[in-house]
Amino acid sequence: MTARVPGLTAAPVVAPRRADAATLAGLFALVLLFVPARLAVAGLPLSLTPAEIVALSLGVVWACAQMVSTTGVAKGPNPVRTAVFAYALVILAVYGYTTSLYLPSDELNLADHTLVLYFGYVSLVLIMCDGVGTRERLDFVLKALVAGGTFAAAVALLQFRLDLDLTQYLQLPGLRPSSTEEVPTVISRSALRRVSGTLGHPIEFGALSAMLLPLAAHLGFQAHRRGQGAVRWWLCAAVIAAGLMFSVSRTAVLGLAGAGLILLVGWNNRRRLAALVAFGVFLGVMKVLAPGLLGTFYNLFAGAGEDSSIIYRTHDYPWAIREFERSPIFGRGPGTWYPYKHQVFDNQYLLSLVETGLLGMLGFVGVIVTGIVVALSVRRMSSDPDVRNLALTVAACLLIPLLGAATFDLLSFPGITSVMFLFVGTAGALLRMERRVAQTPSLALRSFHDPADRSRSLTAPTGNGHGSARSGSS
Incomplete structure (x- = not known):
């Protein structure tokens, strides 16, 4: 028996947290970006990356959790x-229709591979x-997403400044090159290096950095409001912003401008001023750190009418329309219009029309628009400033792929x-949480202010047909 020491109280026993859906999703984010x-x-x-294997495993976990009522899903x-x-x-439906017709073996294999990827998404x-x-x-x-994006941006910084590619040293056991066609990690543009970090292409890396930058800023603002350590998130935001610039991508800048417009409209004056000051300071640092970079971006937009890359993007419209007219409803098959065999479309809307027809293109746009609308609905519903700001950030981030799909083949x-x-x-998770708060306002308010009551509130039945309100351990 342990003797009780007078004047001291026993420390509460904290049960270890079980792995749940968030643990698995966070693992996916780190694997994807590291x-x-x-x-x-x-x-x-099939050529599947470790992140794609994890994504498919998440689907199996979700399906198993839906078969029982004790996991909180x-x-x-x-x-x-x-x-x-x-x-x-x-x-x-598109896959079934197009594969029932004749497809060359190479395109049939790509359709199978693309279908597997969509299951993961x-x-x-x-x-x-x-x-x-x-x-x-x-x-x-x-x-976890921001941490992974910061690592990718740090790799990009080394690629840009020192011409040092760390991805060459990340050849992990059990992995192989995903393609026989070697895509360079660093591409030249206007005497500057265009870098891709750990991603597959500088355009993808730039657009991804544009999506993660508002999220890093949200975490910084949230930590500051809660009186927590915010410096680390501002450092992450700075590194991700630098990575965006080092991609030397018009798509990234256009996407960030669209997201920034939404954020500036939704933020209060104090946050707007802080963002504008930070933006000015960042441009000054970039001027010193990478001379000529800002001028290159200016020339990319000022000379857009004569830019060969833009001319190349627009000259393929007749090809796309001709292919679309052959099968306007279902297309020719997901993933079947690929480089090295067909004309490249640097426009996801055109590519979706050709590969998956009108149905597939509308479905692609519909998913993104649904996420934006749901996020903005959560912003209107919630009275919690952190939830409102996160919902606004999600809506702004989802605008970036909606804009970027017009400038490169995003999917x-x-x-x-x-x-x-x-x-x-x-966006869907925020909506579920906000609905639960609306149905049990007093319980939600108590758990928000008292962390000791949080575990009890999360296991309380809601009676809304959504399953247990626990954290979805799977």
Whole structure:
């Protein structure tokens, strides 16, 4: 028996946290952004990266959790879940129709591979929407995303400044190059290096950095408001912003400008002023750190009318229309219009029309728009400033792929596509949480102010048909 010391109280026993859906989603985010995108798992008939294997595993976890009622995974209706199910059915219909016709063996293999990838994307939405049940666990996933984006941007910084490519030293056992066509990690533009970090291409890396930068800023503002350490998140934001610049990508700048417009409209005056001051200081640092970089960006937009890359993007419209007219409803098959055999379309809307027809293109746009609308709805519903700001940030981040799809073939890059679907699932998770708060306001308010009551409130039945309100351990 342990003797009790007078004047001392026994410390509360804290039970170890079990791995849950947020743990798995956070693991996916880290694997996606830490492991170079050019590496696939060896020994498989399909070229699948470690992150894609994890995404498919998340789908299996979600399906198993839906078969029981003791895991806390939500089961009720949600607009995000409905939208992604509709999109999955469209892709299945397109795949079934196009593969029932004749396809060359190479295109049939690519259609099979693309279908597997789409299962992974749908799994990401479902595990976020139904499995992440609390703000604390949702923040865990978002922090993992920002940490991974910071690492990718740090790799890009070394590529840009020192011409040192760390991805060459991340050849992990059991992995192999994902393609026989070697895509350079560093590409020249206007005597500058365009870098891609751990991603597959500088455009993908730039657009992904533009999506993660508002999220890093949100975490910084949130930590400051709560009186927590915010410096680390501002450092992450600075590194990600530098990575965006080092991609030397018009797409990244256009996407960030669109997201910034939404944020500036939704933020208060104090936050707007802080953002504008930080932006000015950042441009000054870039002027010193990378002479000529700002001038290159200016020339990219000032000389857009004569830029060869823009001319190349627009000259292929007749090709796309001609292919679309051959099968306007179902297209020619997902993933079947690929480089080295067909004309490249640097426009995801055109590529979707050709590969998946009108149905597939509308489904792609519908998923993103649903995520934006749901996020803005949560912003209107919530009275919690952190939830309102996060919902606004999610809506702004989802605008970036909607704009970027007009400037490059977004769905051909699994990295940014995966992050896009994670953000769509985040919107669905926020809606479920806000509905629960609206139905049990007194309980939610108590658990928000008293961490000791939080575990009890999360296990309280809600009676709303959404399953237990626990954090969705799977």
